[in-house]
Amino acid sequence: MILLNGAESRELDRISQETYGIDSYLLMTRAGESVADALVEKFSESIADVMVVAGKGNNGGDGFVAGRRLCEAGFNARAILLGRGADLKGDAARAYRDFREGGGAVIEALDESTLEAAFKPRPSAVIDAIFGTGLNAEVRGIAHRAISIINSLEVPIVAVDISSGVNADTGAVMGIAVQAALTVTFGFAKFGHVSYPGAGASGELRIIDIGFAKGALDEIAPQGRFIEAGDVRPLIRRRPENSHKGMYGHPLVIAGSRGKSGAVLLASRAALRTGAGLVTAAVPQTVQPIVAAGQAELMTEAIADRDGHFDGAHAIDALRIIVKGKDSLIVGPGMGVSDDTKLLIEWLITEASEPNLPILIDADGLNALAEIGCDFARRARGPIVLTPHPGEASRLLGESTAAVNGDRISAARRIAQRTGACVMIKGARSVIASLQGIVLINSSGNPGMSTPGMGDALCGIVGALLAQSRSAANPRAPLDALALGVFLHGYAADRVAARIGRVGYITGDLIDELPAAIEAIAR
DSSP: OEEEOHHHHHHHHHHHHHTTOOOHHHHHHHHHHHHHHHHHHHOTTSOSEEEEEEOSSHHHHHHHHHHHHHHHTTOEEEEEESSOGGGOOHHHHHHHHHHHHTTOEEEEOOSHHHHHHHTOSOOSEEEEESOOTTOOSOOOHHHHHHHHHHHHSOSOEEEESSOTTBOTTTOOBOSOOOOOSEEEEESSEEHHHHSTTGGGGTOEEEEEOOOOOHHHHHHHOOOEEEEOHHHHGGGSOOOOTTOOGGGSOOEEEEOOOTTOHHHHHHHHHHHHHTTOSOOEEEEEGGGHHHHHHHOTTOEEEEEOEETTEEOHHHHHHHHHHHTTTOSEEEEOTTOOOSHHHHHHHHHIIIIIOBTTBOEEEOTHHHHHHHHHOGGGGGGOSSOEEEOOOHHHHHHHHTSOHHHHHHOHHHHHHHHHHHHOSEEEEOSTTOEEEOTTSOEEEEOOOOGGGOSTTHHHHHHHHHHHHHHHHHHTTOTTHHHHHHHHHHHHHHHHHHHHHHHHOSSSOOHHHHHHHHHHHHHHHHO
C-alpha cells in the first residue's frame, strides 16, 4: 500500500488542481462529505449532536463541509472554530459560509474559557478538523486545550485526514494528539497513520478516493509503502522441480557465547526454516557442542574463545577461511560486548565484507558497533543491514530510547545516513529505511511476539533471504530481504496466534510455522 508524507499529500492536491484542472473546492467537498458519510455509517446511534472542532486551514474547511452534510441529512451539527471566521481564506472560508448558511452554528473560541463553554452541552460525537498533514511543531495554546477536552469526552471521534497532533511524515505525536475512533483520509494513507505512536491515535483507517489525478501521483512517485502480503508475494522465489541446495544460499551465523547458545540456535533454525540451502554457525568453542546437538541439520565451526566469548584475534584467523563461499553473514546474537567483540566487528566490516556479500548485524553486534562508532559501518565494501530494536538504535544514535520510539521513521533514516546501511528498527510496525530514501512500514505481527528470541529468529530469516538473493544476483537484496523477512516473521506469528492464542506462544512456535507461512503468502 502506498504511503505519502505530508508534503507529498499536499503536492498531490496542488498538481491535481494546477496541472489537471480539478477544482479545489470539489476536492474539499468530496473530502468533507466522505467524513460525514463515514460518521453516519459507523456511529449512526451516536450522532444526535455532532461537534465539529475546526482549525483555520483547509482541514477545518473539510470539517465545515462535513458539518454542512450532516445538517442537510437532518442531524444536529455545530462547530467550534479555533480562531476568527473573518480570518479564514479561500476554500476554508467558503466552507465556513456554506455551513452557516445551511443552519450550522459556529462559536469562535479565542480563549480557553470560551472554548470550554462551547463544549456544553456535551456532544454525542466529535469531528476533529483542527490540524491536517502540515503539522510540524508542538501543539500549544488553545489547540492543545481543545484536544485535551476532545479526548476527555468519551464519545466517538472521527479525524479528518489525520488525528490532530500526529505528524503525518513520521507518526510522532507533537505533544498531544486526538485519540480518534475512526480516521478518514483522502487518496492514500500517510506514514503517520501506520507508524507508532501516531498509529495508536488513528483508530480505524478509511482511505477515500476523492478524485486526485492519477498523473499527479505518477509525478510525485512516492517511495513509502505499508508492507502487506501482496507487496511481498513477488519476492518469494518459485523453486524449479530440479532444485538442489546449492541454489538457495549459505548463510554463516557468527554468534553466541557462554549461556547464549539459544540465540545461535534460534537464528540458525529460522534460516533453515526460511529455506536456506545450507547454514553454518561459527560459535565459541565453549558452546559448540550445545549448538551442534541442538539442530541436526546445522553445520558448526568451533572458534577459539576467551572466557566463553570469541577470542578476537584468534577468531579472525579462523573466520578468514570460514567466510569463504558463504552468501551472507549474520553477526551478533548472543555474542556479548567486549574488546574482542569490537575487534571482530571491525574486521568483518573492513576486511570480510565484499561487494556482493551482505552482512547483517544484530543484537550485541550492534552494541559493539555503537561503542566503535556507527559511522564505522561506512567502511564496508559490501552491503550492510542493521536490525536494531529501539534500545540498540538509541545507542547507535547516542540518544534516548524514548526519543527513538517517539519518531522511529526519522531515527531509521538517520542511522541509514550515518552508516550507509539498510536499516530496520524492530517493534510494532517495524520501520525500514534505505540510504536512497525509501521507507517501508510492516503491517504484520501481534503483541504475543513480546517474548525472548524473536529478534534472533528475525535476523535468521532475513539473513537466509539475503543469501538466497545473492545467489539470484538481486541488486535490491537488502531492501527486499528486509521487507519479505519482517512481513513473514510477523505473518507467521499471526498464524500461530490465531491457532493457539495471542499470549504464551514462543519463538520456536513461530519458526516452525515459517514453511506454512511462506506457502500461504505465495498462493
